[in-house]
Amino acid sequence: MNVIVTYDIIRNHKEIKDELKQLGYKDIIQGVILSDNTPVNQKLPNTTLLKYEATSTKIVCDEVCSIITKHNGGKDVVFCAELASNFDWNAR
Numbered sequence: 865m866n867v868i869v870t871y872d873i874i875r876n877h878k879e880i881k882d883e884l885k886q887l888g889y890k891d892i893i894q895g896v897i898l899s900d901n902t903p904v905n906q907k908l909p910n911t912t913l914l915k916y917e918a919t920s921t922k923i924v925c926d927e928v929c930s931i932i933t934k935h936n937g938g939k940d941v942v943f944c945a946e947l948a949s950n951f952d953w954n955a956r
Contacts, residue, residue, distance in 0.1 A: 866947040867918045869928055871911050874938030881913070883931050889913040914947075921946055 869889070873880065885891065891913055892905045908914070918924045925944040932939045 865918050865920070867915045867921050867924045867944050868947055869913045869915060869924060869942070869944050870909075871928060871932065871942045872940040873911070873932055874940065876935040876937045877911070879935045880932055880937050881911075883935070884913055884928065887927070887931075889915050 881891070891908050893908060893914060894903070894905055896902060897904055915924050921944040925942055928942050928944070929939060931937075932942070
C-alpha cells in the first residue's frame with residue numbers, strides 16, 4: 865500500500881523531514897501530464913510525504929509520530945491515508 869502523510873509541527877522541521885526521508889519517505893510524486901502523457905515529478909507541499917509499499921497506515925503514523933517526538937517537533941496534527949491504486953492528481 866502507498867500512504868500519504870501530512871503533519872503540522874512547531875519546530876525542528878528540517879531534522880524531522882530529513883530523518884523521514886532517510887527512512888524511505890518521499891517528498892516527490894511521479895505522474896504524467898494528462899494532455900500529452902509527458903512524465904513529471906511533482907514536489908509535494910513542505911509537510912507532506914509519501915511512503916511507498918507501507919504495511920499499514922497505523923505503522924506509518926506511529927513511525928512519523930515517533931520521529932517527531934524524538935526531535936521534539938511539537939506535534940500538532942499527523943494524518944496518514946492509503947492512496948487508491950489508480951488515483952488522479954493535479955498540481956499547481
